[in-house]
């Protein structure tokens with residue numbers, strides 16, 4: 188009934204199970220232990236089962252029928268790495284249960300991939316008597332799946348390494364380094380193209396060295412960490428508020444920051460204690476700007492003077508009815524304070540025409556005598 | 566010969582053909598396919614000749630420039646068009662020759678050749694030379710068209726769903742404009758002067774194009790893009806929004822009107838003249854009262870006084886998405902409305918205006934919409950229910966989902982009597 192080999196595993200399973208039960212009932216906080224012992228039990232039961240199934244792989248030497256049909260008497264299948272990998276995946280599973288979800292998912296993926304690959308391989312090995320044909324069949328089926336996935340993983344690793352290197356190197360050095368790398372790639376490409384009969388192994392070696400170099404540098408850079416990223420002040424897009432000082436990295440909303448530098452409604456320049464406007468399409472310095480009603484107008488404030496200054500957009504006040512009481516609401520927006528040579532952006536959207544206000548609409552710099560540009564909203 | 570004529574006798578012949586198939590069956594079938602093969606090119610050429618005749622008085626034709634900038638674009642396109650035509654002919658001839666010469670007669674495949682460096686180099690260098698030849702004048706024209714240093718006056722152009730607003734800042738240019746002017750639909754410019762449009766948008770991307778005067782320029786929210794405008798002579802030029810911008814994009818049209826210098830001054834003065842309230846106790850004053858209650862929350866009429874004696878300031882930002890509605894102060898000085906999609910004057914008067922020779926055009930346009938020319942029907946239809954004339958998202962039952970805002974002008978549920986009075990009031994806005 189029980190083969191010799193299976194007895195060992197059955198005994199071991201029982202001990203593991205018993206230990207698991209004892210451990211679980213006697214110890215508090217025993218999750219890790221239970222996971223380990225139950226996993227061990229399952230693994231041992233699995234091995235016992237296999238041993239029983241193949242009856243210890245014991246075949247009587249004089250059994251003629253078996254000698255003709257036994258696997259050992261037919262052509263040996265080539266070695267396979269999938270059982271090994273599947274075993275690794277299975278072993279990772281309890282580790283994942285203890286350590287964390289990422290490893291659990293990894294082990295599940297490894298298990299699924301290994302099982303599928305293993306199944307296809309063992310099926311293809313029985314497809315015909317011709318080993319070369321069988322290999323071809325396996326490739327036919329699996330390559331369309333394997334190659335893109337492996338390629339994507341490879342590319343992902345290379346790209347990730349690139350990004351780590353770029354983040355590690357100073358901005359200028361990064362540009363230089365990657366110009367050099369791309370020139371080298373181009374050089375080798377040209378050499379290989381020009382010399383038609385380069386050996387495959389040479390090409391493979393060069394590529395491998397390149398890949399190892401980049402991945403190695405990527406890992407090193409990742410460990411060394413990213414460079415210090417310079418912080419710039421970012422445009423304040425708050426409406427009708429003054430005083431909120433927000434800081435951000437230059438990389439935040441980069442597209443918007445770049446867009447805010449061109450085709451603006453006006454650039455307001457503080458220079459020598461005087462404020463003037465530069466307006467697209469209008470020649471010369473202006474002391475008045477016309478901004479359309481109910482439209483977002485992008486304005487850039489440049490401070491060329493020594494004192495830090497801020498630009499204030501003052502678009503009058505409106506009396507609004509709040510629960511029966513008249514409340515004076517003001518339309519005022521400001522930039523943050525800007526040091527010498529600095530610039531700030533302001534987005535304004537006047538909703539009332541300037542003739543609706545008793546005081547004129549202005550863009551002004553508090554504390555500067557000549558610091559006013561009049562705004563007309565038709 | 567039409568196709569059906571050709572097939573009839575052919576079919577009746579088929580029975581005979583069957584009997585004598587060995588002798589003439591082949592030639593019969595090839596005959597009919599040959600006839601069909603010729604039909605397509607012949608039809609294409611005929612269609613082309615007919616269609617090219619259609620462009621006679623096309624109002625939006627880049628091939629009929631009416632200003633300096635459009636002419637530059639036109640001059641630039643003529644040569645490449647010619648060269649492209651020659652290339653097309655050569656290619657067609659070569660393809661036709663090969664198709665005919667090497668048609669399948671059961672012969673062996675002709676000798677194949679691979680790689681001919683001299684030919685390859687020639688075929689790379691020749692197009693490169695052609696492209697360089699086209700590229701140099703193209704780039705210089707681009708810079709020319711982008712020039713802003715020689716412009717004499719400025720107009721801000723703002724697109725929104727689905728009409729264009731023009732505002733003229735106070736300036737010394739264009740013969741002097743003392744106070745800002747706001748109008749819509751028709752861009753009025755002085756003839757012969759370099760006018761600079763500063764184009765922008767209040768909502769989505771639109772594109773400004775008056776084909777006879779210049780190329781297109783996108784109107785992008787948050788940015789100001791410039792476009793030079795110049796018309797040689799007084800006249801009216803049509804255009805339309807050329808960037809798909811939603812439901813009524815097709816109704817987002819515009820017209821540029823150029824007037825002689827004196828005429829432009831008259832137009833400016835008229836736009837800036839102070840508001841005169843209608844005489845009391847008339848249908849006009851009743852119209853004004855109706856206008857204040859129903860329309861001024863969106864539409865501005867400059868100088869209109871409310872019951873409290875203060876000027877009524879419209880707050881369209883609270884009622885419509887783009888935050889504006891057309892300024893109606895001088896509605897009757899323009900001849901179209903609602904994105905230049907509908908006429909304020911009768912078809913006959915419109916045709917007359919569009920065909921007025923340049924010398925008389927300024928005077929004709931400045932007359933505005935005269936009582937004889939007034940087409941009251943379209944305006945009444947507009948007031949009765951704007952959304953049936955021009956599709957807009959202005960359904961009062963959906964305000965809950967839009968936060969109380971419309972896209973376009975809603976149906977205000979006016980009675981015929983109210984419409985009468987409003988139209989009477991509006992026709993005085995000249």
Ligand SMILES: [Cu+2]
Pocket residue numbers: 724725727770771772806807808809810814817
């Ligand atoms: Cu549009």
